[in-house]
Amino acid sequence: MRMWRRSVRFSGNIATAVVRLQQRDAASASAAQQPSPLEHSKALNRPVSPHLNIYQPQLTWVLSGAYRVSSVVATTGASCGGQAKAAGAQS
Numbered sequence: 001m002r003m004w005r006r007s008v009r010f011s012g013n014i015a016t017a018v019v020r021l022q023q024r025d026a027a028s029a030s031a032a033q034q035p036s037p038l039e040h041s042k043a044l045n046r047p048v049s050p051h052l053n054i055y056q057p058q059l060t061w062v063l064s065g066a067y068r069v070s071s072v073v074a075t076t077g078a079s080c081g082g083q084a085k086a087a088g089a090q091s
Contacts, residue, residue: 035043
């Protein structure tokens with residue numbers, strides 16, 4: 001609201017301020033109609049992430065991925081085991 005008051009003060013009247021706001025809205029609407037970079041790449045049949053295809057598997061990132069997966073499995077197992085033990089102790 002503060003910017004609107006400033007534009008009215010500089011423009012001299014409300015009609016000019018309304019026209020300026022409409023022009024700004026029209027400009028932002030035309031910018032919204034432009035395709036995103038992802039849509040532009042798809043239209044040109046470019047791959048989304050070509051850099052992933054050029055790397056060969058390395059021991060470090062394979063072991064890192066395996067460690068992450070095993071950590072999730074262990075955490076899930078411990079959580080479910082603890083809940084099962086707690087449920088068994090209550091009954």
